[in-house]
Amino acid sequence: MSQTWIIVGATSTIARAFARQAAARGEGVLLAGRDMSELESIAADCGFRGAPFAEAIAFDAREPASFAPILERARGIKGTLSVAVFVGSMPDQEEIDAEPSLVDGTITDSFTGPAHLLTLLAPLLEERGHGTVAGVGSVAGDRGRLGNYVYGASKAGFHAYLSGLRNRLGRSGVHVITVKPGTVDTAMTWGMEKLPFVAQPEKIASDILRAADRKKDIIYTPAIWWPIMTIIRSIPERIFKKMEI
Amino acid sequence: MRWKTVEYTGWGRVLKARGEVARPERASALAATTSEEPAPAVGMLRSYGDACLNDAGRAIDMTRMDRILSFDPESGMVHVEAGCQIGQLLKVFVPKGWLPPVMPGTGFVTVGGGIAMDVHGKNHHGAGSFGQHVTEFTLMTKDGPKVVTPKKNASLFKATVGGLGQTGPILSAKFKMHRAKGDVIVVTERRVENWEEFLPLLDNSDATYSVGWIDATAKDEALGRGILEEAETGGGLVKPAKRGRKVPLDAPGFALSPTVVRTFNALYWRKVPTKGRTVVKPIDDFFFPLDKIHDWNKLYGKSGFHQFQCVVPIAEAGALREMVEKVAASGLASPLAVLKRMGPGRAGYMSFPMEGYTLALDFKKSHAAERLIRELEDMTVAASGRIYLAKDSLGRPENILGMYPEYKDWLKTVNKMDPDQAFETDLVRRLKLRDAT
Numbered sequence: 001m002s003q004t005w006i007i008v009g010a011t012s013t014i015a016r017a018f019a020r021q022a023a024a025r026g027e028g029v030l031l032a033g034r035d036m037s038e039l040e041s042i043a044a045d046c047g048f049r050g051a052p053f054a055e056a057i058a059f060d061a062r063e064p065a066s067f068a069p070i071l072e073r074a075r076g077i078k079g080t081l082s083v084a085v086f087v088g089s090m091p092d093q094e095e096i097d098a099e100p101s102l103v104d105g106t107i108t109d110s111f112t113g114p115a116h117l118l119t120l121l122a123p124l125l126e127e128r129g130h131g132t133v134a135g136v137g138s139v140a141g142d143r144g145r146l147g148n149y150v151y152g153a154s155k156a157g158f159h160a161y162l163s164g165l166r167n168r169l170g171r172s173g174v175h176v177i178t179v180k181p182g183t184v185d186t187a188m189t190w191g192m193e194k195l196p197f198v199a200q201p202e203k204i205a206s207d208i209l210r211a212a213d214r215k216k217d218i219i220y221t222p223a224i225w226w227p228i229m230t231i232i233r234s235i236p237e238r239i240f241k242k243m244e245i
Numbered sequence: 246m247r248w249k250t251v252e253y254t255g256w257g258r259v260l261k262a263r264g265e266v267a268r269p270e271r272a273s274a275l276a277a278t279t280s281e282e283p284a285p286a287v288g289m290l291r292s293y294g295d296a297c298l299n300d301a302g303r304a305i306d307m308t309r310m311d312r313i314l315s316f317d318p319e320s321g322m323v324h325v326e327a328g329c330q331i332g333q334l335l336k337v338f339v340p341k342g343w344l345p346p347v348m349p350g351t352g353f354v355t356v357g358g359g360i361a362m363d364v365h366g367k368n369h370h371g372a373g374s375f376g377q378h379v380t381e382f383t384l385m386t387k388d389g390p391k392v393v394t395p396k397k398n399a400s401l402f403k404a405t406v407g408g409l410g411q412t413g414p415i416l417s418a419k420f421k422m423h424r425a426k427g428d429v430i431v432v433t434e435r436r437v438e439n440w441e442e443f444l445p446l447l448d449n450s451d452a453t454y455s456v457g458w459i460d461a462t463a464k465d466e467a468l469g470r471g472i473l474e475e476a477e478t479g480g481g482l483v484k485p486a487k488r489g490r491k492v493p494l495d496a497p498g499f500a501l502s503p504t505v506v507r508t509f510n511a512l513y514w515r516k517v518p519t520k521g522r523t524v525v526k527p528i529d530d531f532f533f534p535l536d537k538i539h540d541w542n543k544l545y546g547k548s549g550f551h552q553f554q555c556v557v558p559i560a561e562a563g564a565l566r567e568m569v570e571k572v573a574a575s576g577l578a579s580p581l582a583v584l585k586r587m588g589p590g591r592a593g594y595m596s597f598p599m600e601g602y603t604l605a606l607d608f609k610k611s612h613a614a615e616r617l618i619r620e621l622e623d624m625t626v627a628a629s630g631r632i633y634l635a636k637d638s639l640g641r642p643e644n645i646l647g648m649y650p651e652y653k654d655w656l657k658t659v660n661k662m663d664p665d666q667a668f669e670t671d672l673v674r675r676l677k678l679r680d681a682t
Contacts, residue, residue, distance in 0.1 A: 013270060013309070038271045041326075045312035049337060187270045187309075191249040 002079040003131070004028035004053055006070065006121070008114060009061075009087030011038045013186035014136065018084060018205040019046050025209070028053030030077065032070055034060050053077070061087050061113025062105065067120050074124060082132040083121060084208065085114045090151045090188060103150050110154035115161045122165070126172040132212045133169065133176045135162040139220065141180070142229045146244055166217060177211050178218045179204075182225040197224055246278040248303065255294050256542050258549030259610050260638050262298035262671060268306040272390070272416060278305060279385040279414060283667035286414035288328060288355030292362065293552045294638030295671035296409060302669075305414055307357055313337065314417060321422040322380070327357030327415040332533055334422075339528055343422035344478065346378040350583075352533040357415040362635040363407030363596035365587065367454040367476070367532070372423070373590025374598050376406030382418035386662070390416055395592075403651075404658035407593030409634065411659040411668050411679070427480025430454075430531040435521040436514065440469025440566050444602070447586040453477050454531070457584035460510040461606060462503070464573045469566065471584070472517050476531055491539040495547045501609055506578035545609050551638055553618050554605035556587055556598065557630035564628035565602055568621050572606060577614050579606040594655035597633045605636070615639060634672060642677040656681060 005022050007015050010031035019029045023046035031039045031046075031054070039056035046054040057073055060066045074081055088110035096102045118133065125131055140148055141155030159178055166176035181204050183195040199222045207221035220226040232245070248265035267284070269275040278284070284303035291297075298304075311328040321343050325334065332352020334345050349364040358364075363376040372378075381394045384405060395402045405412045437443045437457070447457055452475035459471040535541050542550070557565050572579060582605065589600040608614035618639050625632055631648040632640050646652055656679065666679055673679055 011271065016270075035271065035273070038273075041272075041312050041314055044314050048313040048316055187247075187268070187274075190268055191247040 002026075002028065002052060003082055004030060004077050004079060006030045006032060006074055006081065006083045008032045008059060008083065008085045008117060010042060010056075011035050012086045012088075013188070014181070014184060014201045014204050015084070015086035016042060017201040018086070018208060019051075020049055021202070021205045021209055023047075023049040023051035023054065026050050026052065028077070028079075029055075030070075030073060031056045032059035034058070059117070061109045061117075064113075064116060067117045070117065071120055071124060074121065080131045081125060081128055082134070082212070083118065083125070084134040084136070085118065086136050087114050088136070088138070088151075088155070090148060093146070093148050093150065096150050106150050107154040107157070110151065111157040111161070115158065118161075118165060122169065125169060125174045129173045131174050133162075133165065133174065134179055134208050134212060135165075135176070136179045136181065136208075137162070139180050139182050139225050139229050143232055143240070175212070175215050177208070177216055179208055179211070180218065180220045180225065180229070182220070182222060182228075197222065197228075246274060246282065253290060253298070254549070255297055255638070256291050257293035257551055257636075257638060258542055258545070258547075259551060260295040260298060260671065262295070262300035262304075264299055264301055265303045266306050267303070268309055270309045272310070275305070275307075275310065275385050275414060275416060276389055280387045280389070283387065283413070283663075283665075285410050285668045285670050286327070286357060286361075287410075288358040289330065289353045291351055291354050291358065292672075293636045294634075295675060296362070296635055296637070297358075298671040299669070300671050307355060307414065310416070311355075321424065322419060323422055324417060324419045325356055326417045327355060327360075327382075329356045330354065331356065331359060332529060332536060335529060335532070338422060339425055339428050342425055344425040344528070346421060346423045347372055347375040348532045349375075350533065350535070352529060352536050356418050360406055360415055360418060361408060361410045363591060363593050363598070364635070365590075365598050367456045367474075367585070369590060369598060370450075370455070370586050370588040371453060373588060374407075374592050374596055375420075376592030376596065377590050378420040379406065379592070380419050380421065383416040384412060385414045385416045400654065400658045401662070403593045404595075404655050404662070405593065407591070407596035408655060408659065409595060409673060409678070410670065411655075411673065412662045413668055425528070426478045428528060429479055429525050430476050430528045431479045431523060431525055432474055432476040432531055433521065433523045434517045435473045435475075436517045436519055437469075437471050437473050439467055440569065443469055443471060443473070443584065444562055446473050447584070447602070450475055450586070455586070458513075459569065459582040459584050459604075460514050461569065461572050461579045461582035462507045462510050462576075463514075464570075468573060469569050469584075470514060471582075472514060474531075478528065479525070496544045497546065501544060501546075501578075501580060503576055503578040506580045509580060510578075545607075548610045550610055551608050551614060551618055552605060552636040553608065553621055554603060554633040554636040555621065555625040555630045556601050556603040556633070557625065557628040558599065558601040561628035561630065562602055564624055564630070565604055568604065568624055571617070571620065571624075575613070575617050577608055577611070577617055579608055581605075581607045594651035594658075595634070595649050597631060597635070599631055601630070603633075605633075634676075637672070640676060642675075645676050646678075652678075 043054040138155040140152040307328040310326040315324040454476040
């Protein structure tokens with residue numbers, strides 16, 4: 001049966017790579033995001049690269065009014081429906097410290113906005129009884145660090161949400177993957193200094209598709225982040241609180 | 246726009262640059278950068294010398310602007326973003342029965358780079374240069390995107406095609422694809438005994454694609470011996486190309502030593518039977534023979550290599566023979582020597598092609614090689630020939646300017662488009678291309 005991915009936050013670097021790879025596998029893409037002209041370009045590109053269906057639709061994590069039309073559009077798409085969520089924003093922690101209201105936007109973009117949308121889509125997915133939800137979190141959500149703990153907190157919230165959603169949707173045959181990428185070479189990280197183990201977005205995209213095929217629950221991508229985060233998670237808080245990593 | 250300080254080099258790795266690079270992923274980001282902080286655009290850095298470098302300055306990396314925007318399956322007209330790679334287009338469109346009209350020797354070249362260098366391919370004698378197939382491109386200017394066509398904006402079109410990026414970043418381009426008869430290429434390989442035999446074979450070839458490979462280490466009566474490859478696209482069954490290999494590190498100094506090269510060349514020449522042969526290959530194997538070995542430039546070791554490519558008019562074929570003689574005598578073995586018959590096709594003021602023969606040679610960096618290349622450059626001047634700026638790292642301004650008769654027209658338009666010289670690159674400064682008024 002043909003599969004269509006609803007790609008949320010589709011203009012992000014990793015989402016673009018993901019859309020292109022899904023297209024090359026002959027899967028459809030419904031591209032949701034803010035910048036409509038960019039989305040149209042990505043949709044056209046996916047069409048030429050093999051997507052039988054490629055369409056753009058407006059989505060803004062901070063505008064819940066944009067969510068219902070996505071559900072409506074999704075209803076009209078036949079076959080397997082899957083969702084991949086790539087939204088998020090990561091202002092510098094220092095900017096947030098100077099302007100505390102940025103906390104709300106960061107959490108809306110990375111957690112509550114996508115969680116709201118997924119909750120809205122959940123009954124439709126349950127009704128279909130198959131498909132995948134891939135939620136992109138972050139290794140930053142595994143532990144609150146000095147450098148970006150608001151972003152980390154929102155991703156941690158999203159991880160817990162996905163865990164619950166997995167528990168719920170699994171009962172009706174829909175699989176949920178929590179994706180925890182490390183540092184990726186994206187527009188968001190371009191120009192940041194000294195990033196460890198930087199991966200290309202194509203690698204993250206192919207890991208997500210493979211995890212969907214193999215019905216993995218939680219993946220670290222690239223895989224090197226699993227041992228790294230296992231160590232970081234195991235550091236006692238009384239030591240961790242003094243560290244700068 | 247966010248900037249990142251990086252060190253980068255041209256493909257030959259002899260010349261290096263260090264500077265801030267921005268990498269926009271959407272047209273709006275490119276527009277903002279161009280209007281507020283203009284800098285020259287670069288692509289996959291496949292120019293050999295310094296055409297893609299801006300040391301101590303800024304550059305815009307266009308490789309993430311790489312989408313196919315539209316395609317008309319009736320006419321073959323395609324609209325792509327400038328960062329789209331020609332090899333990618335080949336891969337996407339061959340199954341649909343189309344291929345890029347002109348393909349340079351590597352598929353990693355971006356469309357924007359292909360326009361800025363007005364690149365040519367193995368079909369230049371028939372199809373002309375890449376720029377001749379471009380029907381429209383969108384230039385990013387300070388005031389936003391500007392659509393340029395050869396009819397409506399003749400001088401801006403000609404200053405941009407082959408124009409070394411000096412009119413500003415190209416956002417996207419439209420060009421017509423060619424029909425592919427199938428997904429493979431049928432190549433006829435013929436052993437050529439020497440120089441005297443080579444030129445008539447190239448002149449009389451009526452194949453769509455043709456290229457000569459020369460053993461630049463052969464001397465005397467074997468001088469200029471090589472292999473002529475003629476090819477047409479076709480349909481049929483063939484195994485897909487193997488996955489790419491990477492050169493993991495810089496090769497040690499002896500990897501391409503004269504003895505190794507001489508032996509390799511002799512074996513390579515003999516692999517084609519005396520009476521020739523016809524082989525069926527995956528299409529990209531023929532067009533981009535070295536692309537399977539990623540980073541093959543590292544085979545020349547840390548210090549890098551120079552490529553020399555010139556074209557001389559037909560009547561000056563003798564001068565080219567003298568160059569090959571000089572190279573063979575120098576013992577500065579060049580494993581990759583390519584000889585091709587060029588047609589007159591060119592689309593820009595500063596485009597490289599002219600009707601004649603073009604010769605391309607690699608040399609591992611050394612003082613002797615640099616001296617030799619300077620001599621070859623002088624011989625090119627004497628033969629009324631031209632040096633290819635996409636390859637150049639050693640040219641001298643007094644020699645280069647005279648090779649490009651429409652240089653003044655280019656300069657006039659470029660200075661109008663970029664009065665603050667924001668798009669200058671290391672090559673432009675080295676050759677003093679924008680110093681004259």
